Amino acid sequence: MFRKMLLLGLVLTLAAALVMPALAQDDMETYMLGVALPFTGSFGTFGQDFERGIDLAVAQMNAELAAAGSAIRFETVSADTEQTPEGASRAVQTIVQTTGAQVIVGPLTTAEVLGAKQFVDENGIVIVAMASSGPAASIPGDNIFRVIYPPDTFSSKAFATIALERGHANMVLLHVDDAFGNGMKEQFITNYQAQGGGEVATFAYAPQSTELSTEAAAVSAALAGFGDSAGFFCVCFPGAAEAFVQVAQIDPILTSVQWLGNEAMTSDEMLEDPGHAMTLANADFVTVSQSADTTPLTPIFEHDFVAMFDKDPGIFTNYAFDAANIAMLTMLAAGNDGAAVKSMLPFIANHYIGTAVQAFLDENGDQAIASYGIRQVLEDGSGFEVIGTYDGNNDTITYK
Amino acid sequence: MIHLDIGATVIAVMTLFGIYSLMSISLNLEYGVAGLPNFGQALFISIGAYTAGLTYTRLLPLLAGAEAIHPCGPTMGQALQLRSEIMAAQPVAGFFNLGATFLLAALIAGAVGFGVSYVTLRLKEEWFLALVLLVGGETVRILVRGADDLICSHNGISSIAQPFYFIGEPRSSALLFMLLTLALALLAYLYSQRLLHSPYGRMLKGLRENEAVTRGLGKGISLARAQIMLIGSVIAAIAGVLFALNTGFVNTNDYVVTLTLDVWVMVVLGGIGNNRGAVLGAAMIAILDRATQVAAIALNMGGSPIEFNYVRYIVYGIILLLMLRYRPQGLLPESRLTTRAHEMVKRLLAQAADAVPAATARAKPMQPTKLEAGAAPLLKLTHLRKDFGGLRALHDVSLTVPEGAIIGLIGPNGSGKSTLINLVAGAETITGGQVHFNGEDISGLSADAVFHKGILRGYQEPALYFKMTVLDNLLLPIPNQIGEKPWRAPLRRSWEAQESANAEAAMEALRQVQLLPHYDTLASDLSGGQMKLLEIARAMMGAPKLLLLDEPTAGVAPALAYEIFQHIARLRAEAGVTFLIVEHRLEILFDFVDYVYALHLGKLLAAGDAAAIAADATVREVYFGD
């Protein structure tokens, strides 16, 4: 019986594979845009939100192409990376081998990007990642482009500069124990101490932790040890950040120092809880984010996204939209061919306006423009306001 | 739009199939054949992958005559480029490096598998091994992630090219890599088939079925189990190396509990204890994974309202549950005829049928013979004592069993008879007193050591290997089998002659108890009486000097009970075996015994020949209630 069921499943899959091309019209040329993101697991919501951003970009592009009478249409094909490097490698392989896609938007984290690297390099497939920022993937000459979001080398410098400007003689840093968190930690310490900062006590929490009272106690003790002049910097993912703020809000030390935090900490859910919002407000919580700048595209993207999906875009979703646009524009210019796209992509990216900031790629294929907005929690905890900007290329802070 | 690249898809799926097959063959040897619950597959696979991470960053540059660059931190990019250049330009260095990786991974994984299982299984129940390995895998993962510089834990080692990368054309190099994994999988398959068909495989299945009996038959089980764990771990580590090469990336996020579960699902789906089943399971997972992902792509393109990727996992779980419920043995159940001996017996039987119609080889009824006076004592118990907590089960019992005698041991339930048998056989520890056998103090020896002294025991309930054939039941106890050594087992020639001779001996034994026509029947399919006969025949295959029998006629029809004792008498007469028999059917026992000891409440109540005991007033009182 199960053999029959399995057989049936296989037959259906094959049938789908055979029928779908037949349905496509012959006079159209379809370019496949691969999307490899974690759709399941703790980052599943990120992946799905990013996919919406990509779908929006593709829908708009197809509408324009139709209006212009072009025969080219884009179609997305998505596969789940299961949030592991090996899963990312399999997802990219499946997309490429099932649809012949030459360009993949995604994956999410630096580890996933590196997991897919060998296959894409070897097979001439181009990866356009939207949010991976670990310095580990800054490799010249490969097929990986990280277009809008710059490597953490810049933001870590921004955080170090802000920490010093706020007068923190010493820092306590809590970070997620992965490529992103450790990269951030190393860069932050280097930059902070290079500019005359004092000691940095660091604590790592294991990825996927859901309970951080131990970590909060350790951070609190370290802050107490440094005395009044110390600041706290949290490099945390949303779920863990929630859990951390939850326990931190009744800690006398943590509620009496100033906080810095990475952009992922500023999710909507964070401020929904009044206790959490007030904790961040009292801590003068500041983050730097690439998206605080506006371009003419910013309001258009937000409006169109709400119109299409009836909900606000999540954090980083606009970068997925940008990455998809850069990928599609390059394909329109260079054709549906990995090698051509690889060669042409920096040129197109460097002429793309972006929803938050323009792209300009360095020799590693990474975003070189680092123009961050400095955002602080409003006093009543109801939202964030932009209090200044940080120009990563010149390492200068301008307050409003 | 689906545009299936059939060639590339087949290569990718077949490569994964090869790697998964290695994993499932490894677990099938450990769990399917030997019954060892290795829940640490992820650990052994990760050892292979981490080793690849080490060799491709440290050893490869040396083999290529370049200077190694630290693979982590600021020099990461340079190290990566050097690696890729070497793999593209110096295939020989690449191959040497791969060989070294296999060797090193096999060494480490083998040592871990052997060590952990040897320690755990000597001390504890087998499911402790399951937990220790499950937990050990995660612990090692956390520790490797913590040890920064080993494999750049947080970033991982990327761009580990597979050995055919130098060809430069992705399709051809992928094809060759696929052939490499399939060849290794085939090798592992053939090797494990040979193991399964050898006396070693038979012993492992015996261990799986009944540990105590196998120990009592003189097999060193801790070592045998540790050996199969070693073999399984080595295969898993080789799969791990290939797994890392296939992704081209090593880090700690991939080797989690779910990987272990995947391997278990392969074995359970395919068929536990059946190598073909294990391979089928691997194929199903490799295909299902790709097929569901393609289906997810197709469905998402069609605008599915729910996230199909979650549904994939739910469907996976449901399939597993349905299989466990309706097909617990897997799609290809274990074959009962595995060992070579069956073919030999079949051939011999065919020859015999061709030649002369075999005379009814039924043994003639044998009259009991009595012992000559003055035989030397073979077994001597002095003040044997056993306490269970505060309860004394045996009070300083002393008795002797002369060589060549049939000695009865009687007493009401709870009088300590079975305890006495257990103490002599080494199945329980002795509280006080000594056991001498052949003039040698054997008190406190383990069950398998006692066996090797020449003592074999039977059990009250038939303790056969029920899921093995009658023939395998007879062959397992034979001591000193060449093919029971794992390194000899695959070399069929080295043990075939001995197996053939053993098979003939087994045939003779079966003929005597009229079980020869049933040689390829599962022991569980025999009648109760046949089981008793088989147990006695099996005991004889171990060539014991002393046979301890615990109620050999329990639950058997009276006519057959008498026949069983006739076999006992014949064995004493023909093979010179000495018997110590616990029995309740005194009317039969007394016809055959030379001497009887009666126990009551753990104390020796009376001793004498059958007539004397039958007449003894105290015995009559406790036993017959007179």
Next chain:
Amino acid sequence: MPPALLTTSLVNTLQIGSLYALMALGITLTFSVMKLPNFAHAEFVSAGAYAALIISLAGVLNPLLIMAAAFVIGALAALLSHLLVFKPLEQRQVSFYTLILASFAIGLILRYLLFLLADSFNLFDLRIAIPLRILFRQDSLILSNLFAWAVPTSLLLVFLLTLLLNRSPLGREMRALANNPSLARVIGIPVERVKNATWLIVGGLAGVAGALWGMQTAVNPLMGWAAIISVFAAAILGGLSSFSGTILGAYVVAFSENTIMLFLNYSFSLDLAYKPAIPFIIIIAVLLIRPQGFSALLRRGGDLKR
């Protein structure tokens, strides 16, 4: 180690240890009565947490009602797992490892059903909306209202469970089943009814633990899975048979993860990222050195096997 850190870590030990105890008792109970190391227990916890979250989002903010909802859903999940999967498998007399695999499969199915639910209604990393308040403060000793809910609730439930086990007919039947299943059947204990009741209790306790855990942290479908190893470590420390041993084990695990980890971090700079390794190391050490755990030390009240 500064006194403030020590105090905070001890408060955390009590609070988290109480939650571990609630979850670990279920593991011990299923293992003793059903002879099953149930890995799906993690998902009973998550299911309870989601029940609590949903009812709190619907406007119910009374912690007692929230916990009651969690109890019901956790109990239902457990009972259904038993009736649909474990019971038919037990009737087929499958091996121990088949049952373990089945429990993993149930966990997988439940986990991704919760993912589907969370995905459809955007319920990731939300908190059960009970505001955190400080109830008591003296120097560095700070006790919150969540502490006041978690610790007494857990202790009360544990006490009630012990009472049930030792003083009620059902408890006697459960103990009989734990000691000798075939004998229990022979002397006329309604085995199936006792098993159903046990599953309801086990799942209900897990659900309540999920609700309390969700007030303490954020609710997501992986929360139970993330805690399960610590919980198993606690149960194994209890020898998988002793109630008092399991409770002691839960506090020992929480103490190791909090106070000992912080001490090692403070005094020897051991990275906090090693924290997840602690329950693993406890499990390995107990299994290899003292497999009976604390059960032999505490052979009195609340023991399932005597």
